[in-house]
Amino acid sequence: MAGLTEAQVQDRIREEAKKALASGEVSAVVGWTSTRFEDKTKPYFAETEAECDLLVWNKYCINGTGKFALDDRYPEKKIAIIARGCDSRALNRMLRDKQLKRENLYIIGVVCDGKENAVCEGCQHKNPLTYDVLIGEPVEEQMNAERFKEIEAFEKLTPDQRYEYWAKQYDKCIHCYACRNACPACNCVECYADQYRTGWQGKAADREQNQVYGLTRAFHVGDRCIECGECERVCPMNLPIMRQTKKMLKDINDLFGDYECGLPDDAMPVLGTYKLEDPDEFM
Amino acid sequence: MTLAKKDLNKALEILSKDAVVFAPTFDMIEDPSEGGQTMGEKKFMPYKEGMFIALDGPNTVKPPKDVLFPNVEKMYRYKTGENAEIVEIFPEDTKKILFGIRPCDARSIEAMDKVFFTKDYVDSYYAKRRENVVIVSMGCVEPERTCFCDSMGLDPNNAPNADVMMNVAKDSVDAFILEAYTDKGKELLEQLKDLDGGAGEAKRDVKCSLQINKDPELDKKLAGMFEHPIWDKITKGCIGCGTCTFVCPTCYCFDIDNENYGAEGCKYRCWDSCMFSDYTRMAGGANPRPTKKERLRNRYMHKLSYFNERYGETLCVGCGRCVANCPSHLDISEFIEKATAADPNAETYTDAPGKEA
Amino acid sequence: MARIGVFICHCGTNIAATVDVEKVAEAAKSMPGVAYARDYKYMCSEPGQAMIKEAIEEHNLDRIVIGSCSPRMHETTFRKMLKGTKINPYLLEIANLREQCAWVHTDKAKATEKAINLVQMAVAKVANNKPLTTSTIPITKRALVIGGGIAGIQAALDIADAGYDVTIVEKEPTIGGHMVMLDKTFPTMDCSACISTPKMVDAGAHPNITLKTSCEVEKVDGYIGNFEVTIKEKAKYVNHDLCTGCGLCQTKCPTKVTSEFNQGMSKRSAIYIPFAQAVPSKPVIDPQACLKLTKDKCGICEKICPIGAINYQDEVKYTTEQYGAIVVATGYELVDWKQMYPEYGGGKYEDVITGLQFERLVNASGPTEGHIVRPSDGKEPKDVVIVKCVGSRDPKKGKTYCSRACCMYSAKHAHQILDKIPNSRVYIFYMDVRTPGKGYEEFYDNTRKDGAQYIRGRVSKIYKEGSKLIVKGEDSLIGRPVTVEADMVILATAMEAAPGVEEVVSKLGISMDKDRWVQEAHPKLRPVETQSAGIFLCGTCQGPKDIPDTVSQAGAAASKVIGILNHDEMETSPMISHVDQTKCAGCGYCVECCPYKAISLVEVPGRDGNRKVTKTVAQVNEGLCQGCGCCTATCRTGCIDLRGFTNDQILKEVDALCL
């Protein structure tokens, strides 16, 4: 952290949180608090000044905070979100998807130097992209040259190898929908997967339903994925969920040009628009 | 009897001759893109020759409950139209051995038995599977850091409802002491008699990592805390997924649906989760548990209070799976402590120290 | 459970020869929900239909499947038939057993198996059909024509003559457009003004036509039959209700600026009537030029006006009116060749002029009273070069398309020069000569006989030497460079859609092609319609064309409009999208993909959990939706669905086909 130590950032977070609550415009500040385990923190809603002192900042602050802004879609007061780069992109995602109103958010941006979380290694946005107040000095962003390395390696396998791999993975899936609930791009009021009566898919957590869910999910979020990696982090069965969504992103990059989501001036998701000069493989 | 550690696979070999033996192991997944196999989760899998048996270390991610209560269970098939008929699908009549399940999981089966066998109703699907199951419980060797079963009234060294109890020998880490608690258990040990190394004493001194401060009357206290402000606070970080329910050994909710194939079809039941929004959603769209607060409250209340009301015991067995796997790192043991400490009549609630209203 | 009737048609032997129709009917009996099934020789015949109707009564059927020819053939027939029964016409599905089964297969066993499967699919779908009703929308019997050139005038006259009110919105102070600027029209050489000004007068005097000159379309809401259009009227500073058009103000106005009408080749006053035959023949003040309005000086016109019609305080006015249909006739403009072709002098030589400037030059009412003279020195040119395809058919610098009218008007210009200037010589540089019109080729032939020299090749450079313009080009037929010393050069510049067409198009929710021409609904079959029902187009806004084509297209557009206005109300197709607003998250991605702008986000009262809130959700305008269903596949929630082709129905079809 350029300039500030972890403890200083934590102090600044608490200070900004208190300031936000004191303004009277904010109902809660969403950040992290400690748990009984030293290497785990949990998302926390500080609602009083005293509770602000429970907010922590350390390398174990890995949970995304952005999605919690959606807990109350019709808030009476603002909600303050302590946002790292990824969290700010999550908020931009939901703003672009018209699920949040910017005036209902107070974003306390924190420059993040990566957490104890695998996805942080490839992070291209350590600096929050959208914020009302920023804690820490912005650092230089690193382009991740290996953004799609894992996908490229996987693409080299034979179709049967790939199928077998995924089938085994989907055998493990327990249908808990943690990946969906943690995902800032999964912001529907009612997920298609919950509409059993429409018959999109069955409720059974067997391989076939899980495959349908996995692919549909990839397709639904693929053109809006902000690459925060929450889906993969929250999966209790450790499915490599990003390996599906990143494939979508890779193809989008290949077919339609450079593409990254969750930026402040986010373009229309590629599946929501078209260009006359798009490549055409169906002649 | 005493079973040498080196004979473990031999023993399972013998047992799998006339039964499917489910034992804890690591799932391996082929991933040639990463140069071969990647190690998956620890889980109960049917024994195969030479399988690595992971009796120590952390508990499995998924409990062994799906052997008795599968994630998806076909119930009956049917035909519609002029030749309408219904054909019941019964569970396979195969003997199954649950080998090496922890006392917490053994206790969870006791709780499931209560649900599926009592109150004048026997669930025939569960019953059919249950009667074919022999439980070989393994006393905890090194409890995970999220374990708190002894605070919930269990003994991590002993599962009274097991058919066979198995512990590490007191004088040797390379041997297990097996003791039959039931006739089924005796039969099983009989099969292993060639491997018997004689009598021995079991090491039964393991304590849970988490010792939590729980009000012995918490069930009654919580019954009066339905509208307590603590619920607002502790449910805030929840993301509303079903992880805790699906990794919980005592969650037994299911939904029934059908799969149609033209004029034919099949009725099946599958796990459901009270953490899902559609769990209580009614046909008209109204939902008595509209937010995660009501849903998580229901789950905690069920585990810690409602079940006591109906069956006289706490449903949570303290296995710690939900604590270890919650994406938001929510912790039921922490809630138990907070609820124990809370003033049941408080108007407000805060986590901040010294500010208890 | 549904009570489905299945009726399998033999179609004589058309189906029965390849498909075992009895077997199909028999198999249908055991399909879920089927209460009755039979086959028959000709289902579409009178007795066939009577038989179906009887079966509906006798077996208490509540929906039917017909296995017959393509639904494209008889779906309407059978829907009409159901109108007389208790079954809603949309509780019908047709299995295509003829065009897509019997006629394309030979193996009877396999064809029969496929036929059964197709019936299975139709049965599965129909079980999930919902009764649909067409709704009717009232038609406002008025039309709006955007653009008052010859296309707009003609369309307006045709509609008005049919008895409907028409408003022409024209951004200039007069109607007339480009045609009235022209001198003669090819190939008949009749006077352009003589044939177009009577039309202008007719339009101005027609009891059913309202002229709104100096006006623009500000906003368009609504849909076919019910457009609500806000029209912006620019400040004219002259009260046209009072003004008698005496023209006194014009003569006294001290400020002179270049005349748009004369293509910059003469001056006009700041208060002006664009040209003598303008309609309305009343002046407006040019606020950029008027001394009173720019510097608060002068004020002569106000003093001199005998009836006090001058009003310097005039402001922009907005009016909102209802229309049932709209015709877009926004016309064209010539490309700005000066930017594109610096090698032709880029505008620095006065004697390099455009075809339209030449029209004014040769026009008896033009700045030179019809004498062809060089703008630089007023001398009569003897050697004139005409360069065609300036900006047209030039992918590198200009437009890829052909501007269509230039070959003919260039021939006309050549003819006029040779006719009016004795001993003159005309050289025409061309790429091809295209004369696809009645009498056009003959006209071109005559021009050549008159002495016009056609040189096949492009002009590479024009520069001045003394008083001469040196035109360097290539004669590609003999493969040699050519140099012509000319007194004047006329450039046949390309047409492009009029400036501001983008705004009109976006306000109307229609589209443009890659060249900025307004997009027609179908290039062959719906050339005057747009994607949006009730909006039509004619004239050069749709693409370059000459006057006869423009006028006939205007008539076509008018007849389409009359076809709509002729009805008191119209039926909308019920097979359109609708939104389940309880599930809609209001992301708005459906709004973005709708080609008809039929979907909008609206605020509705709703519930969040058990709390009452105002939700933003999508809503489909039933008058605009055409039922393509693109939105349904965009919606992740699946809350926008297409009636008649619902997600549920298609999933059931898929299931049935996979049995």
Place this chain on the structure above:
Amino acid sequence: MSIKKDDNWEPKILAFCCNWCTYTGADLAGLNRMKYPENVRTIRVPCSSRVNPQFILRAFQKGADGVLVCGCHPGDCHYATGNYFTRRRFMLMQRLLEYNGIDPKRFQAKWISGSEAAKFRDTVTEVSAQIKALGPNTKFVAPHYDNALQAKEGGAE
């Protein structure tokens, strides 16, 4: 993946056809008495953009051996722009399916106009031959309950 080769085996091929172009083209093929394999079955949709990619997954799940999505040529869409969305969706979908082990021949999209009866015939004939060569699709298929039961009884997990 063991593929059972059976000479009598007929693949199940679903073709989603837009009403205005491909379905018309298919009807025209009928009028001209062109011949093509019986194993192709069309589902009529108003526009290729109506085809939700989830329908494709459903088809494979239910045992389709191949799926075709056909619409008007770009620029000719009856609804002006629908097929441009189709194009993006299914280019990505095809890649995603391939990535998950589905042979790209099993899922194809094609532009076939109302006058291209011969193209319709040739396309479905070709696709049918390709899929016959590939054999039955076993990927993503949800086993019929009878099979599922047998599989379960044959050995747990």
